[in-house]
Structures are given as structure tokens and as C-alpha cells.
Amino acid sequence: MTMEFGVLGPLSLESGGYSFLPSAPKPKQLLALLVLNANRVMSAAACIEELWNSEPPVTATSTLQTYVLHIRKALSLVPGVGSLAAARAVLTTHDYGYALEVCPDAVDAIRFGMLVREAERAEERGHDQRASELLAQALEVWRGDVLVDVQLGPLLEMHARGLEEARLGAWERRMESELRLGRHHLLLGELASTAARHPVNENVHAQLMVALYRSGRTADALGAFQRLRLVLRRELGLDPSARLQRLYHAVLRADPLLDVRPGAPGGHRALSLDLAAQGAVG
Numbered sequence: 230m231t232m233e234f235g236v237l238g239p240l241s242l243e244s245g246g247y248s249f250l251p252s253a254p255k256p257k258q259l260l261a262l263l264v265l266n267a268n269r270v271m272s273a274a275a276c277i278e279e280l281w282n283s284e285p286p287v288t289a290t291s292t293l294q295t296y297v298l299h300i301r302k303a304l305s306l307v308p309g310v311g312s313l314a315a316a317r318a319v320l321t322t323h324d325y326g327y328a329l330e331v332c333p334d335a336v337d338a339i340r341f342g343m344l345v346r347e348a349e350r351a352e353e354r355g356h357d358q359r360a361s362e363l364l365a366q367a368l369e370v371w372r373g374d375v376l377v378d379v380q381l382g383p384l385l386e387m388h389a390r391g392l393e394e395a396r397l398g399a400w401e402r403r404m405e406s407e408l409r410l411g412r413h414h415l416l417l418g419e420l421a422s423t424a425a426r427h428p429v430n431e432n433v434h435a436q437l438m439v440a441l442y443r444s445g446r447t448a449d450a451l452g453a454f455q456r457l458r459l460v461l462r463r464e465l466g467l468d469p470s471a472r473l474q475r476l477y478h479a480v481l482r483a484d485p486l487l488d489v490r491p492g493a494p495g496g497h498r499a500l501s502l503d504l505a506a507q508g509a510v511g
Contacts, residue, residue: 232304236265242304249304260300269328282382301316302316319331345395348360420433435473
């Protein structure tokens, strides 16, 4: 029976539908760090930094060893492991640290990354339908915010930020694929709600503008740009980028480059750099 580890949401350690997660906060925090660095040795110094930041106790090394033991005891309860000795082969000790030795498919963050990379290859081949399907599968791996139930130290904070950015990036790429497939009507609600959650994200607002324009809502597309400009000025003291301003003017003049062209070779790249070079959108 295989183990499955999850960090894209609450921390999880499951097998056969049962949870074997340690309950104490610090062992959970250490396990999260080891899962996010699966199959790589994490130095004891890095583990101590994560657990106690810049103020470790004098007993940090021995306490870290205790937390490792707690995790091994949890692993030993998994039917596919079965003993503390076998758990030592899963959570291994090295000269300067520890490593969690698992199948990459057992970690949700690794599965997410593999699906995104496969989608990128599909995009490169111009297979927008396949890319959209793969990105949807990648996003379905997520169960909530990264490690929502774990205290985050400096290393986990960095991992969490990177994963959340990757999540948004995958979502944006799925929107791009869907726009190229001419599904703008179906995207309006999702784009509008995401733009509201990310009020200074230019990519999301650009996609919303294109979807609104293609749905015959030119005034709303222009309004989305104006709202973005107000927020950027108020929050950051900036104007929208040249890319967004080109898109705004393309909407104003009803540039045909904004229209869906399903027969275009390789698919129509609504927001791509090749259109930016032609003075439409970037």
C-alpha cells in the first residue's frame, strides 16, 4: 500500500484512505519541510533554521532528533512500512542531515509540477486543448492554500510563496489556452473573480479585457483597464505597463488582431509577444 504526501492544502500523510500524520506542531512543520524537499538531504542546520528561525534553543540538535523520531513512529504505522526499522529507510539519516525517500508521484507538489511541464510541451506543439486539460488536472491537485494548517518558518514561507505563484501561473496559462480555443464566454465569471482577488495582476486583467471584448462587452473591457489603472496608482504609484496600454488602445480601435482566429497556424496567441511587436497586445 503506497503512501501519499500532500502540501498543496493542509499537510497530509495518507495510505489507504487513512491519515498517519503526526499531531504535534513541530514534527508536522519538519515533515512539511522534508516533503517539499523529497529525495534531497536537508541539513540539520536548515531544519533548525526552519523550526526556530534565528533563535534556536541550546537543545536544538537533540530536539530535532526527537522530532525525527516522532515522524518515523508515524511512518511505522503505515501498512506499507510497518516498523520503526523500515521507517528509517523512508526517513534516512545522513552525515549532516535527513532525507525523505519517496516515489515522486507520492507528493502532490511534484505531481502538480509534472503536469504543468507536460502542458508546456503541449503548448509548444500548438495543442491547446491538451494543454488546457493538463493544466486543469494540475490545478485539481490543489486542496487549498499551501500548508494552511502548518506553522511556517522562513524556509517553508519561501516554498509556499513559490508554489502559490506557480499555481497562479498555471491558472493564467489555462486561461490563455481557453482563450485561444475561443471559450471567452465561459471564462468571464472565473476571470472576473480572480481579477478581484488579484487587483494589481496585469496578466489576469489583460485576459479579462480580451474575454470581455470578444463577448461584445467593449465598454466593460475598457472599464476593467480603468479600474486597474486606479488601483495601480493608488497602491503602487504606477501606471499600467506599455503592454496593457497597447491592449487598451487595441480595444478602443476594435483591432481585428483581438478576434478569435481558430484557423490560424499554431493557434491564435491572444496575448503573445508576436502581437505586441505588431502594436496590438503584449
